[in-house]
Amino acid sequence: MKTLNLRLAAAALTLAAVAAAGQAQSQPTGEQLYNDNCAACHQQAGQGIPGAFPALAGDKVALGDPKVVTFVVLTGRGGMPAFKDSLNDADLAMIITYVRSAWGNKAKPITAADFASARTGPPPSTKLQAH
């Protein structure tokens, strides 16, 4: 089993290679990352569960202002956790770009740079404690 940290390190290492040689074989796709990290609630087809988890297919927020999207994903909202500590900018960009182009969605990609610049602003969220 790979740890998250190992995977992140591996992802960072392959970035340079990706730039030169295109998509590396070991790099998970935006769809895979979405299924791993988001689909438990928003569901694989982005349809959500009414009354519990918002649909991302056709969702105004998900398809809207990149500043809002990056803020929500990094800091969390409602039942959604903050992803700033568990996913790096490149992975977040792949996930959101996938969300904004899947299931009939059509919105501009969001880049790793968008996430990087969004990270400088928001206040720190509380650390979750065991009970």
Next chain:
Amino acid sequence: MDRYGLSRRTLLERLSLVGGVGLMMAGMEAFGYGIASASTAPPLLPGSAKGKKLIILGAGVAGLATAIEAMKAGYEVQIVEARSFAGGRAQTARKGFSLTELGGETQTCDFDEGGYINHGPWRIPYHHRSTLHYAKTLGVPLEIFVNDNDASYLFFESGKGPLKAKAVRKGQIAADARGHAAEMLAKVAKKGGLDDMVTAADRDQLVAYLITEGYLSPKDLAYTGTDGRGFEVDPGAGMVPGPGKPSTPFSMTDVLSSGAWRVLASVANYEQQRTMFQPSGGMDQIAKAMEKKVQPAIRYSTVVEKVAQNAAGVEVFVVDGAGKTSSIKGDYVVCTIPLSVLRSIDMQVSPRFKQAISAPAYAPVGKIGLQMKRRFWEEDDHIYGGHIYTDNPDILTVSFPSWGWMGNKGVLLGYYQFGANAAKISAKSPADRAAFAVAFGQKVMPQYAENYEKSFSVAWHRVQYNLGGWVDWNDETRKTEYPVLCEPDGRIYLAGEHVSYITGWQAGAIESAWQQLEKLHKRVQAA
């Protein structure tokens, strides 16, 4: 020296000498909010209920506590509960317990008779006297929950050195980290290196303390290990094993680079007391005992769709298990529905109140129970309760049962993760979650996989009527939104762990219920 000079000097000396304690005191003061306001018994509700009817939304621990005390005071009470059973998150999965997460498959617990996992609350700090109040007054048998065990393992994967990704007993890391640190500090102090911070008399006492703290040799202040970290060969009878063979401490470098020292602290965190309790047979026993007191007043399998109010009273619109809608009229509502769920319910409250309901985040939380064929942790590793801590954020804690000691089978807690990690693991099927948990355990204890039999897992953010483990107020929402929800909106009062500073604990649910009911009762008296 004048009086002020002396007191100033004394103060400075004390501050510098006991900086750690000073910091602790400051921390205690911050916590003091909770300590000072903690309720240990239900409120006295003198006077009359004046024939008023209370509609309580939710038969979790907060709703049950409200109902018990309100009925005692003479209120007419109607409790509306979405599930077919009471207790809210205070659930225990044992044979036959069934749970279907939103978007997930149905799991029906199939543990052997007597086996269980508390997939909701599972431990009660000794100072949660409100929770203990109901256990005691309702005659719920309690047993000790082992929340700290020096014999249990630490397993840190992201560090460096020979202890990286190695199961090491917590007591060994504690003895060595503190032993080596005490040695260094004691030697510096002895040489006069701290003389600008301590008086000569205090320096000797400091060194004496460090000798005790770190099991140092009084002769040369060296730490060379101590029996408390265990032996290589245990002492016993006769000549062999006779005195046994002492163990050799890990080097400071190895301990530091492993990262495992992160679990160490001078004293247990306020909520993570070493002495904790659990009800015998499962955490749901307290809620079940509370339920018994008020059962006739509970309408089960009844979901709240709308809460309306006007100057004359309240009306709650519900739909029952058969899909039939109806409404219940009363004088006041005490609503204990989690805010994560309440935000989608039609509530006739002010826009400001509505905004506050929608404000806070809820914690995604995952837990899994793993039934094991035999208690290898007890039989082979001599671990009786307590936790394996790891820096793997998808696992965080593996816990050994504090029940059924010396029995045959047992149920482990295989992981207890939060936030984004819980969201990630919850995307797996129940079988894959179990496989993931077992694969981790196998790295720590080689007997793990061969003894695994079956599992029961929960992802609280995917549980209908909860949508999260507990409220996750941040500094900002705590300041701006939380106070709004502590006061009623018209005839509607909120109660639950989310209306407390003891969030995520049953004590928070109970104490907020007590506080809100007392407030409501005073209003009824004044009317």
